[in-house]
Each structure stands twice: as C-alpha cells, then as structure tokens.
Amino acid sequence: RFVVVGGRRGRPATALLLVRIARSVEGMEDAARMFMNPDMEVTEFDSDSGKPMMLCVIPAGGEPVRLAVPAVYVELLRQFDGVRTRDEAIEAFRGIHGETFDTSWLQRLIETSLRPRGMLVEQGQDPMLAGAPTKPRRSFLFVKLPVIPPAIVDPIARVLGFLFHRPILIAGLLAFVASHVYVYGVLVHGQHVNFNSLDGGSILLLMLLSTLGTICHEFGHASAAAHFGCRRMTIGWGIYMVYTVLWTNVSEAWKLPRRQRAIVDIGGVHFESMFLLLMLGLHLATGNPIFLFAFIFIDLSIANTFNPFLRMDGYWLISDLFGVVNLRQQQNLLLQVAAHRLVGAPPPASRPTLSPRATVALVVYTILGTVFLAYIMYAIFTFAVMSVAVEYPGMLRAFWAQLQSGADFLALLGSAFELLWRALILTAATVTIWNLSRSGIRTASRIVSLRTPRAATDV
Structure with a gap:
C-alpha cells in the first residue's frame, strides 16, 4: 500500500493510482508462468547426506554453476x-507429499533460492543466462588465472x-612409503640438513624444482579425471590466503561416484610422489644435496595439501570419501552443537544433517584436523621463527656490511x-599464526557468550 510519497502525504487521487498500479503488478506476477530450466543438467549425486541428492549443472553465461541439492527439490x-502458477505447482507438489512441507517454506525456497539461481525460469527469459549471478561469484582463491588450456591439458x-590402474597405484604407494623411510631414516638422519645453508643460486634451483613438482601434481589431478572420462580441464595459477598455488579445473569429476572422486583427489600426490622418486634418484646419482633439499621441500608441500581445514586435497578427499556435502558448513554446525552442549545452552537451530556413519567421520576429521593444526603451528614456529628468524638479523647486518664495503652488484643481488x-617465509608464518589465533579467539568468545546470562529487558 502506498500512502506517503517522498516523505509527504499524497493526494487521494495519487494514492488510488498507486494502489491500482500495485494491484496490476501483482496480477502480472500471478500470471507469470515459470518452468524448470530446460538447459539445466540433472544427475544423481553420490553422497552420504542421509537423503538422496542430485547434482544440478546450471548454465550461467560462462562457467556453469554446480549445486548439490536434495532430490526432493528437483x-x-x-x-x-x-x-x-507458482501456487498451483506448490499445491501439486504437496499433493504428492501431503503435509510434510509447509506452503510458506516452499514459497521462500522458490523465491530465495531456486528462482534466483536459475533453476526456474520465466517465459521470455534466456535459460542460458538464468543462473548468471548479479554479482561476481566469490572464490576461495583471491586471484584465479587460467594458464594451460584444455587443448593442451586434455591430450x-x-x-x-593409464597410471591410475590399480596395480600402478599400489606400486606407487609402496614406493612412496619406501622412499620416505630411506630418506628420513637414513639420509636425513646421517647428515645435518639446514635450509639456511642455501645460497641464492640454490634457492632459485630449489624453487624451479618445486614448481616442476607442483606442475606434475596438477597434471596428476587432470590425468586421474581423464582416466574416468572427464574432459575440458584447465590448469591455472592463483593466490590462496598468502600462498601462490596452481589449480586444476576438474569440475566434471562431480558426476563421478565417490571413490572415483577420491582417486582424482589423490591423483596430484600420486604424480608428485613419482617426482620425489626422481629427486631421490638424482641425489643418489650426483651426490648434490640440492635434490635432497628439493625432496624435503616438496614433501612439506604435499603434507600441506592434506591439511583438512584448507580447501586443498585433504579437504576434498574427506568430503568425497565419506560423502559429506558442504564439509566446512557441516563441520561448523557440528562445532556449534558441541559448544552448546559443553556450556549447557539450548541446542542451535541448525544442526548437521548426516547419516550416523558420516557423522562419525566428521567427528574424527574434526579432532584429527585440530591436532594437525596444532602440529602445523608448532612446525611453523620451529622452522620459521627458531631457524630463519634467529639468523635473520645477522644476515641483515652482513648485507649492510656488503653495501658499505662496495661489493659487486651480483653479490649484492644474491644477498x-x-x-x-x-x-617471505617469515611473513607467511606470521599471517598463518595470526589467522589461526584470531579464529581460536573468535571461537572461544562465542563459547563464553553462550555461558553469559543475558540481562533482562523490559518489553
């Protein structure tokens, strides 16, 4: 209803006109007929969410949007x-399911989710553009640039x-374990490994070898996906948190069964472990310690990819192995339930909707992930603060002495x-510790707020 226009009371004739316009708009909305997006691809989605799920691939004018939704939504x-009309479609749906679903809830679902996402389109609306967001979609990558196109990656x-046939996967796992036992049990144990001994040229070579290992990692994901029939894969470069990363678009893998998706998740480590064997072989053949440094450095990178709290291989592996849709969201809901129980507060409105098996997996994942985070903080402090930071002031003084003595340009450039x-190592360590500490403080504050009684207010 329109009574006040522009902060001033309108004339009766104006008010009548506006009411008529409003009613005509309502009539147009009632007359509008929506239909399911004919260009949307719908397939079964293998998960363990406790209810059947479907994968909906919605065209969006560029890269399609993929959503895992309950089958009842489809x-x-x-x-x-x-x-x-909308109300007639809702009544037809409720005629099938009875009173299970509330009409007002279904109306909100349609108007706030299904329609804006392009799953429902209106007459005259382009189905190929219906799912295009009005704002750019947020990505967990701050920068996301394609580098190697499908024309190169796919072939x-x-x-x-073929490297993902089961006998080769088993042989690769055995070689991975044996090489690590030999490196850390024999080679590293028998000689002092200190990253501060690397000079400028060695650091450049180490970075080059690490980059080659990362490229192998990404082609591992792509090759695993191609082994199961996926196509149109792209390898790109991006920034995640404070780290530069390579990424591989294997979106078609969402159509695969969970076990095949899990193999795609570990495909990068499978290929990178082969690169580690190459580094070990070069070290044994040449005696050059840079290849041993490269083995350890790349190994640290592999361990970091299995951090289940970051959106890397470990995160997707847990999600696919146990069929947990929206792993981060489900984990947050689980932590909220645990916090409410810890302080004796009423249970939260939203709770995890998982099968018992997936719930147990999520609990174990959360506990192990928390322990892993504590270990990572300890490792970062030991390596970055105790090793690099302790010697950094002396290196600064040495560099200043070089400047005063008029050392040649190449020597100054290397220093x-x-x-x-x-x-860069110190900056990344500082930012990581700061983010983890801030997250821990926020979590503790929320738990404390649950225990704090609310002051009574007059109504």
Whole structure:
C-alpha cells in the first residue's frame, strides 16, 4: 500500500493510482508462468547426506554453476511446467507429499533460492543466462588465472591416465612409503640438513624444482579425471590466503561416484610422489644435496595439501570419501552443537544433517584436523621463527656490511634475494599464526557468550 510519497502525504487521487498500479503488478506476477530450466543438467549425486541428492549443472553465461541439492527439490522443480502458477505447482507438489512441507517454506525456497539461481525460469527469459549471478561469484582463491588450456591439458591427461590402474597405484604407494623411510631414516638422519645453508643460486634451483613438482601434481589431478572420462580441464595459477598455488579445473569429476572422486583427489600426490622418486634418484646419482633439499621441500608441500581445514586435497578427499556435502558448513554446525552442549545452552537451530556413519567421520576429521593444526603451528614456529628468524638479523647486518664495503652488484643481488626469500617465509608464518589465533579467539568468545546470562529487558 502506498500512502506517503517522498516523505509527504499524497493526494487521494495519487494514492488510488498507486494502489491500482500495485494491484496490476501483482496480477502480472500471478500470471507469470515459470518452468524448470530446460538447459539445466540433472544427475544423481553420490553422497552420504542421509537423503538422496542430485547434482544440478546450471548454465550461467560462462562457467556453469554446480549445486548439490536434495532430490526432493528437483521433484518440486518438475511441477513447474510453464502452465501452472507458482501456487498451483506448490499445491501439486504437496499433493504428492501431503503435509510434510509447509506452503510458506516452499514459497521462500522458490523465491530465495531456486528462482534466483536459475533453476526456474520465466517465459521470455534466456535459460542460458538464468543462473548468471548479479554479482561476481566469490572464490576461495583471491586471484584465479587460467594458464594451460584444455587443448593442451586434455591430450596429455588422456595419455597419462593409464597410471591410475590399480596395480600402478599400489606400486606407487609402496614406493612412496619406501622412499620416505630411506630418506628420513637414513639420509636425513646421517647428515645435518639446514635450509639456511642455501645460497641464492640454490634457492632459485630449489624453487624451479618445486614448481616442476607442483606442475606434475596438477597434471596428476587432470590425468586421474581423464582416466574416468572427464574432459575440458584447465590448469591455472592463483593466490590462496598468502600462498601462490596452481589449480586444476576438474569440475566434471562431480558426476563421478565417490571413490572415483577420491582417486582424482589423490591423483596430484600420486604424480608428485613419482617426482620425489626422481629427486631421490638424482641425489643418489650426483651426490648434490640440492635434490635432497628439493625432496624435503616438496614433501612439506604435499603434507600441506592434506591439511583438512584448507580447501586443498585433504579437504576434498574427506568430503568425497565419506560423502559429506558442504564439509566446512557441516563441520561448523557440528562445532556449534558441541559448544552448546559443553556450556549447557539450548541446542542451535541448525544442526548437521548426516547419516550416523558420516557423522562419525566428521567427528574424527574434526579432532584429527585440530591436532594437525596444532602440529602445523608448532612446525611453523620451529622452522620459521627458531631457524630463519634467529639468523635473520645477522644476515641483515652482513648485507649492510656488503653495501658499505662496495661489493659487486651480483653479490649484492644474491644477498638481497636470500633476504627476500626468508622474509617471505617469515611473513607467511606470521599471517598463518595470526589467522589461526584470531579464529581460536573468535571461537572461544562465542563459547563464553553462550555461558553469559543475558540481562533482562523490559518489553
């Protein structure tokens, strides 16, 4: 109803006109007929969410949007045939399910989720653009740039896909374990390994070898996906938190069964472990310690990818192995339930909707992930603070002495590069510890707020 216009009371004639316009708009909305997006691809989604799920691939004018939704939502969408109104489609759906679903809840679901996401379209609306967001979609990568296109990735991945036959996977796992026992039990134990002994040239070579290992890692994901029939894969570069990363678009893997998706998740480590064997072989053949440093450095990178709290291989592996949809969201809900029980507060409105098996997996994942985070903080402090930071002031003084003595340009450039490399390590360590500490403080504050009684207020 329109009574006041522009902060001033309108004339009766104006008010009548506005009411008529409002009613005509309502009539147009009632007359609008929606139908299920004909260009949306719907397939079964293998999960353990406790209820059947479907994967909906919605065209969005560029990269399609993929959503895992309850199968009953798709059943609701199919009631929209372009002839029924919204309310008629809802009543047809409720005729199938009885009083299980509330009408007002279904209306909100349609208007706030299904329709804006392009799963429902109106007459005259382009189905290919219906799912295009009005704002750019947020990504967990701050920067996301494609580097190697599908025209190059797909042929190479198809050729290397044979490396994911079961006997080769088992042999690779055994070689991975044996090489680590030998490196850390024999080689590292028998000689002192100190990253501060690396000069500028060694650091550049180490970075080059690490980059080659990372490229192998990404082609491992692509080759595993290609082995199961996926296509149109892209490898790119991005920034995640404070780290530069490579990524591989294997979105078609969402159509695969869970076990196959899990193999795609570990495909990168499978290929990178082969690169580790190459580094070990070069070290044994040449005696050059840089290859041993590369083995350890790349190994640390592999361990970091299995951090289940970051959106890396470990995160997706847990999600796919146990069929937990929206792993981060489900974990947060689980922590909220645990916090409410800890302080004796009423249970939260939202709770995890998982099967008992998936719930147990999520609990174990959360506990192990918390222990892993504590270990990572200890490792960062030991390596970055105790090793690099302790020697950094002496390196700065040495560099200043070089400047005063008029050392040649190449020597100064090498020293500056060594300082920069270690400064980046210290910065990444500081940011990581700060983010983890801030997250822990926020969690503790929420738990304390649950225990704090609310002051009575007059109504």
